[in-house]
Amino acid sequence: MKPIDFRSDTVTKPTPAMRRAIAEAEVGDDVYGEDPTVRRLEERVAERLGLEAAVFTPSGTQAxxxxxxxxxxxxxxxxxxxGSHIIQYEGGAVPALWGVQPQPLPGxxxxxxxxQVTESVRPENIHAPRTRLLSLENTHNRGGGSVWPVERFRAxxxxxxxxxxxxxxxxxRLFNAEVAAGVPASAWxxxxxxxxxxxxxxLGAPVGSVLAGRKDVIYEARRLRKRLGGGMRQAGLLAAAALYALDNHVARLAEDHAHARRLAALLAEVPGVKVDAAQVETNMVFAEFSRPAMEMVDLLTxxxxxxxxxxxxxxxxLVTxxxxSAEDIDEAVARIRRAVA
Known part of the structure; x- marks a missing residue:
């Protein structure tokens, strides 16, 4: 029986065409700034996001x-x-690496x-930390893959x-937001x-994220990337996969969103499963079962x-x-129905 893997969209494997792009990539030493494929990826992402510069990193957490x-x-x-990723899923890195205190706000x-932002900023006082940064997330993972409306984000x-x-x-998952909202990623x-x-x-690449921003921020980011061990050498092999994904896998995210909506609609018909299909905006479905979550994970496995x-x-x-495939969605629901019967 072939497993159908909804654990995350990180489990994807490179397509044959992406593997060819990796194999044919022109490379150099990126720490010396000599990898042309990495430079091309950084320039493309910065331009697409409407920002000044960018740096390639091994992971989103590091970025x-x-x-x-x-x-x-x-x-x-x-x-x-x-519920943000920087608090929930980055190993306590905010205080551990930087000695910075997160102030979690209920969203x-x-x-x-x-x-909320205005009211949460600390007034200048020797008893309080200085509030320096607002970190937002789009799409929001624990929010169910929710997309920020651009005007609310702007406000x-x-x-x-x-x-x-x-x-x-x-x-x-900003490109999921782009496809779902029908506006360019640069809008945010x-x-x-x-x-x-x-x-x-x-987007289906095996490794890599890009941090884009103001030139002065990215200059400092390169220093911090080196400090954290993220300086990579012939990284064009990885950047080539990201470039291929940028050119070929963004528009197809709409298929994942459609599959998630179908998955939610079918699960809502399964006795003992509760799903709010109206809240499925991108590629994530949150389903409530009649048994404890870990028990259900083991049963469904x-x-x-x-x-x-x-x-x-x-x-x-469940992440599409x-x-x-579309066939996998139908088969998965049939298996879930049998499991909970």
């Missing part, structure tokens, strides 16, 4: 952490939504309001600007000081459906991606 290190000093504070499906950023905060966007990114995008999720727990104690997250 986010480099941004935090560029803006904040030990004892400073970063505002972010309580609505991961989204904040301008008022939140303007509130941060009035408080003299820098703004970073964790745009690991150009409002920020820096934005990270990930190529090893829905036995039926060849791989998932991860998320959110509530009985909730699983380029290695899950």
């Amino acid at each position: 986010n952490q480099i941004a935090i290190g560029a803006y904040c000093r030990s004892g400073d504070e970063v505002l972010t939504e309580a 609505q499906r991961g989204l904040l309001t301008p008022e 939140v950023v303007e509130a941060a600007r009035k408080a003299k905060l820098a703004v970073h966007l964790d745009g690991a 990114a150009k409002l920020t000081d820096s934005t990270s995008v990930c190529f090893s999720k829905g 036995k039926h060849g459906v791989l998932t991860n727990p998320a959110g509530g104690p009985r909730t699983l997250r 991606h380029l290695d899950v």
Whole structure:
């Protein structure tokens, strides 16, 4: 029985065409700035996001952490939504690496309001940390793959600007937002000081993210990337995969979104499963089962459906991606139906 893997869009494997692009990549030593394929990727991403410069990093976590290190000093504070990736999934890196205190704000499906930002900025006081940075996320993972409406995003950023905060966007799945909303990724990114995008999720590359931003931020980012061990040598092999994904795998994200909507609609018909199909905006489905989440993970694994727990104690997250077909969706639901019967 072939497993159907909904654990994450990070489980995708390079397509044959992407593997050819990797094999044929022109390379050099990127730490010396001599890898032409890496340079081309960085220039392409910066231009596409409407920002000045960019740097290639091994992972989205490193890209986010480099941004935090560029803006904040030990004892400073970063505002972010309580379920954000930088708090929940980056190994405690914010305080461990930088001595920076996160202030988690309760969002609505991961989204904040301008008022929350304004009210959360610390007044200058020797008893309080200095609020330096607002970090946002689009799409928002724990928010269910939710997309920031551009005008709401703009209003939140303007509130941060009035408080003299820098703004970073964790745009690991920003191209999912682009496709879902029908607006370019730059609509969000150009409002920020820096934005990270990930190529090893829905875009299907094996490794890599890019941090784009102001020139001064990216200059400092290169220093911090080296400090964190992220300087790579003939990295054009990896950048070639990202370039291929940028050219060939962005528009097809619409297929993943359609598959997620179908998955949600079919799961909603399964007795003992609760799904709010109206909240499926991109490639994530959050389903609540009648049994504890880890028990359901084990049960579904036995039926060849791989998932991860998320959110509530009985909730699983199912993520669609380029290695899950329309036929896989129907087969997975049939297996889930048998499992919960």
